[in-house]
Amino acid sequence: MRTLLVVNTFATTTNDAISEAVCAALSATLDLTVVNTGARNEATQIAKAARTQGYELVIGLGGDGTLNEIANGLLADGPNPEGPILAAIPGGNANVFARSMGFENDPTVAINQLLTAAKNKSFKTIGLGKISTETLSRWFLFNSGIGLDAAVLARMETRRESGKMASDASYAALAIRELFTRTDRKKPSLSLVSESGELYDNAYFALLINFAPWAYLGNRAVNPMPGAGHESALDVYAPTTLSVPAMFRLVRRAIAGVSAQDDKSVITLVDQKRIQITAKRPLWVQVDGDVVTQTSELTAVHIPNALRVLV
Numbered sequence: 001m002r003t004l005l006v007v008n009t010f011a012t013t014t015n016d017a018i019s020e021a022v023c024a025a026l027s028a029t030l031d032l033t034v035v036n037t038g039a040r041n042e043a044t045q046i047a048k049a050a051r052t053q054g055y056e057l058v059i060g061l062g063g064d065g066t067l068n069e070i071a072n073g074l075l076a077d078g079p080n081p082e083g084p085i086l087a088a089i090p091g092g093n094a095n096v097f098a099r100s101m102g103f104e105n106d107p108t109v110a111i112n113q114l115l116t117a118a119k120n121k122s123f124k125t126i127g128l129g130k131i132s133t134e135t136l137s138r139w140f141l142f143n144s145g146i147g148l149d150a151a152v153l154a155r156m157e158t159r160r161e162s163g164k165m166a167s168d169a170s171y172a173a174l175a176i177r178e179l180f181t182r183t184d185r186k187k188p189s190l191s192l193v194s195e196s197g198e199l200y201d202n203a204y205f206a207l208l209i210n211f212a213p214w215a216y217l218g219n220r221a222v223n224p225m226p227g228a229g230h231e232s233a234l235d236v237y238a239p240t241t242l243s244v245p246a247m248f249r250l251v252r253r254a255i256a257g258v259s260a261q262d263d264k265s266v267i268t269l270v271d272q273k274r275i276q277i278t279a280k281r282p283l284w285v286q287v288d289g290d291v292v293t294q295t296s297e298l299t300a301v302h303i304p305n306a307l308r309v310l311v
Contacts, residue, residue, distance in 0.1 A: 001057050002030075002055050002056050003055065004032075004035065005059045005061060006043050007062065018107055029119075043060070044076075047072075051076075057087060058070055058074065059089060062092055063289070064097050064141070065289055068290055074086060079306040085123050085308045089110050089111060089114060091107060093168070096214075097141050100142060122310065123309060124309060126308075127303060127304040127306055129143075129144060129234055132301075133297060134295065144300060152178050153284070157291055185243075188203055190205065190238065191277070193275070194236075194269055194272060195274045203239065203240055205238065206236060209235045212228040214237075217255065222254050226258075227270065228270075232270070234271075235270050236268065236269040237267075239266045249263070250266060272302070273301060274301050280296070
């Protein structure tokens, strides 16, 4: 199988030793070409070119941001259900996409799983989300967010640019600081319009979930909308209060995998093919854990049968 391996050497848990081990294991079985990324969005351009170069399989070694960039390259001209298959070897902090596809978080274990899946041609065609703002259009694999979660990721990006490492503990500390010292907890700024045209006001932030889980905290899934899956369109999770009791309850339920649909302090929508969001001021937006822009207007759509993925 003609295969392209895209390596993000700057990913959180990727280093030279892991890269060499992955390359050696894959090249023993696959017709492998390896490309290292050197800058943000370079993986998108690499994957875009790969569509016409005869590759059957494109593997990302890196975090979820790397996989998002590759997916956007493979989908540069729209849904591509007959194009190269996307696969992941975990090399980031959370590795939500790889784990959601059934791969272990340990890259040495995931390599063997991937080779077995490739040999058995174990893939599925999945639907994806896509956001549009006044400045960009971007596909996402498993989730997007506007507001608090994206602001935390923006802080983490600044932290990493200064040479500090990302970790679950540092994410939690940044989230607490963002919530209690940088967020206006008295004035919600988001309004949402559902697929049916119904208006929902007074949300503080919104998560757009293509499939569960939304994230991982160590080995534990964080799952506010556990019913989100490949068989349906987007689920939406948008809290309408940031009170301490409500936030502790919502976090506790998400970690336990209990759906928030019956919680009156959060707007929940399921199986939405289109969502429009407006904010009273520009807010950070993230896709698959990567901060991409600030905006006060966002439209999200679900596109079925968009991309083949290895499982």
